[in-house]
Amino acid sequence: MKARIVVGAHYGLKDWIAQRVTAVVMALYTLILGIAILAGGADNQETWRALMGNVFFRFVTPLFVLSLCYHAWIGVRDIWMDYLKNTAVRLTLHVVTILVLVGYAAWAVQIIWRL
């Protein structure tokens, strides 16, 4: 049997795995937050602030935010790659997507850690 020669920088595989790992992180966070809300965590502003400001959520919410931004980057990049044939337009949108996602991540972490 001939050995299969794998070439390339493996960016595709890395992103494929990252897309799935971040998805699992977000799914687990969604379930935990959902249970916390069902348990009364968002009944009024005091409980909501207390929930989001507790030690556990101050730790896991930024993990969710970072996962979301990385996940959104791969997904949105794939959309641009699939439909935009013009290189200049596509590259511009890639840069814009990265910039807004980094900004959103910083904004979200700032909201949580200010509590």
Add this chain to the structure above:
Amino acid sequence: MPELTKQRPKYLALNEIRLPVPGFVSILHRVSGAGLFLALPFLLCLLQLSLGSADNYQTYKAIVGHPLAKLVLFGLCWAYLHHFCAGIRFLLLDIHVGIEKEQARASAKGVLAVSLGLTLIVALKFLGVF
């Protein structure tokens, strides 16, 4: 040329293509993801207001109380739930669970039903029906 040269459409007539259910779930996965991405600044504003001062919280309440905002939020709720359910289905397909045609069709229908059902429950809860 032999008879291989069958007449084939030169372009994709999007209005004539009938996607099978798994294809429908797949394109909705992309549409819902794109919608959620576009809505991120709006959702971050709401998060900030809901966790801010008492005045901020009142502003948050006023915004989510607006009928148009409610409609948008229910749409985003569906987008999140569909993306969530379809995503779990894709993860299972990745590890070769349910890849047979019949099972894949059934799970695709399940994704559509569960995400729409959960959205309905959330919407009714939000509207104070129960």
